[in-house]
Amino acid sequence: MNSPKSTALVLALPWGATLILFWLFPLVYSFVMGFTDYRLLVADYQWVGWSNYRELFLDPDFGAALKNTFVFVIGTIPVTTVVALGLALLVSRGFKGRGIFRAGFFLPSVTSMVVIALIFTNLYQRGGYVAMLAELVGLSPPEYGFLYDQGTALYSIMAMDVWMSVGYYMLIFLAGLKAIPDELYEAAEIAGAGKLRQFGTITLPLLRPVALFIVVINSIKSFQVFVEIFVMTKGKFDTATAVYFIYNEGLATHFRFGYASAAAYVLFIIIAVFSAVQFALLRRREALW
Amino acid sequence: MVGPEGKVRSGVRYLGLTLILLVMVFPLLWMFRVSLMDVGSSIGMGRLLSGSVTFGNYVDLLGAGNLGRALLNSVLVGASVTLGNILFCFMTGYTLARFRHIANRLLFVSVIVVLMIPAHIVIIPFYVLMLKAGLYDTYWALILPFLVNPIGIFLVKQYVESIPPAMEEAARMDGAGELRILLAVVMPLCRPALAVLAIQVFFTNWNSFLFPYILTTSDELRTLPVALALLQGHQAVDWQHLMAGSSIAVIPVLILFIVMQRQIVSGVTAGAIKQ
Numbered sequence: 001m002n003s004p005k006s007t008a009l010v011l012a013l014p015w016g017a018t019l020i021l022f023w024l025f026p027l028v029y030s031f032v033m034g035f036t037d038y039r040l041l042v043a044d045y046q047w048v049g050w051s052n053y054r055e056l057f058l059d060p061d062f063g064a065a066l067k068n069t070f071v072f073v074i075g076t077i078p079v080t081t082v083v084a085l086g087l088a089l090l091v092s093r094g095f096k097g098r099g100i101f102r103a104g105f106f107l108p109s110v111t112s113m114v115v116i117a118l119i120f121t122n123l124y125q126r127g128g129y130v131a132m133l134a135e136l137v138g139l140s141p142p143e144y145g146f147l148y149d150q151g152t153a154l155y156s157i158m159a160m161d162v163w164m165s166v167g168y169y170m171l172i173f174l175a176g177l178k179a180i181p182d183e184l185y186e187a188a189e190i191a192g193a194g195k196l197r198q199f200g201t202i203t204l205p206l207l208r209p210v211a212l213f214i215v216v217i218n219s220i221k222s223f224q225v226f227v228e229i230f231v232m233t234k235g236k237f238d239t240a241t242a243v244y245f246i247y248n249e250g251l252a253t254h255f256r257f258g259y260a261s262a263a264a265y266v267l268f269i270i271i272a273v274f275s276a277v278q279f280a281l282l283r284r285r286e287a288l289w
Numbered sequence: 290m291v292g293p294e295g296k297v298r299s300g301v302r303y304l305g306l307t308l309i310l311l312v313m314v315f316p317l318l319w320m321f322r323v324s325l326m327d328v329g330s331s332i333g334m335g336r337l338l339s340g341s342v343t344f345g346n347y348v349d350l351l352g353a354g355n356l357g358r359a360l361l362n363s364v365l366v367g368a369s370v371t372l373g374n375i376l377f378c379f380m381t382g383y384t385l386a387r388f389r390h391i392a393n394r395l396l397f398v399s400v401i402v403v404l405m406i407p408a409h410i411v412i413i414p415f416y417v418l419m420l421k422a423g424l425y426d427t428y429w430a431l432i433l434p435f436l437v438n439p440i441g442i443f444l445v446k447q448y449v450e451s452i453p454p455a456m457e458e459a460a461r462m463d464g465a466g467e468l469r470i471l472l473a474v475v476m477p478l479c480r481p482a483l484a485v486l487a488i489q490v491f492f493t494n495w496n497s498f499l500f501p502y503i504l505t506t507s508d509e510l511r512t513l514p515v516a517l518a519l520l521q522g523h524q525a526v527d528w529q530h531l532m533a534g535s536s537i538a539v540i541p542v543l544i545l546f547i548v549m550q551r552q553i554v555s556g557v558t559a560g561a562i563k564q
Contacts, residue, residue, distance in 0.1 A: 224407050
């Protein structure tokens with residue numbers, strides 16, 4: 001560790017090794033595996049070209065998993081984003097005790113997903129709290145509980161997910177709100193703009209980069225939804241998602257590494273395209289406004 | 290100078306916020322309440338404030354069940370991964386901040402990697418890799434891949450850049466070696482950033498499920514979330530024990546949350562502001 005250059009190299013070594021071994025290598029490895037019939041305990045494998053991908057295309061389970069993943073992403077993200085913004089606006093201005101509300105709203109986000117999923121399995125069960133609330137407002141809950149019904153299972157999990165993550169995105173919105181200079185509001189006040197108008201012309205446009213960030217990280221996360229499905233339904237009642245499909249094909253039932261890797265790559269490409277489109281769309285709108 | 294109208298409005302606000310707060314914390318309160326109920330007693334909904342209180346479920350789980358071991362594993366793995374991240378993210382972050390010429394490329398690659406690779410899609414190659422390396426179902430599988438992370442590196446890099454290099458140069462003049470400067474001069478200055486990093490890494494690790502689940506198979510190596518999810522699979526298990534187990538996983542997080550709230554919040558927002 002004498003010259004600065006060698007010092008730098010030594011210091012960067014742990015990250016370099018992790019990057020190559022545990023990030024880049026698995027990514028390349030799974031791409032290659034996707035073109036083989038590699039499976040557990042079978043030493044020799046064959047190149048099968050695109051046949052895994054062709055099979056995926058025709059596999060109704062994979063189709064259902066993709067559909068459920070899209071329902072999950074498209075259903076939760078707008079709701080989460082809007083509710084998170086609403087919460088942020090409610091607790092942004094100075095009033096006594098807002099710290100307690102912020103902390104309380106954020107608390108579910110630091111709790112383990114497994115724990116949350118277990119609690120909600122209880123709350124959603126037949127005769128549980130959610131069923132009671134549904135009856136209170138005149139709805140009839142599913143006979144065997146919300147998670148044992150094809151029509152409600154996935155939506156119930158989605159509602160839980162929104163509940164769990166709004167506090168986290170609220171904090172990010174709060175940071176965004178704090179970054180807006182007060183002078184802008186003061187100037188608008190002098191110009192005679194009402195609160196609603198200030199919100200539309202100052203707050204919303206200036207929060208757009210923050211909202212974009214939230215939508216992108218939330219979709220990358222939501223496309224990979226797995227733990228809550230694993231704990232609450234094991235993919236039954238039409239709740240299996242893409243990562244659940246990958247797990248199930250690769251590591252739970254058939255141990256078809258090649259096939260599961262191909263499925264993972266399809267998901268990878270979907271996520272990449274989706275992120276790219278989101279960036280492009282929001283950037284274009286920014287230019288228009 | 291709050292008029293009567295203002296008072297009403299602030300009252301309505303508090304009422305609304307309190308209702309939302311109730312919705313947000315009720316599930317956790319319910320978990321604690323059920324965890325303290327007798328196994329025989331009904332967990333009917335009227336029981337939130339009435340009925341029995343017992344710590345027997347906790348004693349059962351930590352005594353005879355596997356959950357004591359799982360708790361120990363979670364603490365051990367969480368501590369190792371957190372310490373690793375403090376050291377390695379610091380080393381890399383410092384390099385990126387101070388040696389700019391070779392640093393920027395590496396930083397660029399790291400950021401792309403963390404933003405673009407959805408971690409869950411690599412579960413198959415990860416599993417095969419660990420199997421072939423002979424690390425499957427060992428503590429190494431739970432620790433080694435997670436010892437350093439790009440967001441942590443970013444956090445440190447940003448912080449080191451805000452420290453003037455004068456102190457390091459003075460130490461260098463005095464003849465201190467690079468390692469000494471790093472550990473005795475720069476690292477103590479970075480304590481606020483390292484605290485943010487530590488709490489973030491610890492929480493992520495403490496709560497993580499998928500990788501610990503697929504990389505181990507023996508009961509002796511299960512971490513808390515994995516042990517809890519598997520406990521639920523047992524037909525015989527009751528809600529009282531399940532919720533006691535969940536509480537065991539939540540209580541340390543809750544304590545840290547109260548003590549280190551400021552660091553946790555800056556950890557969440559640090560990633561966002563950079564965008």
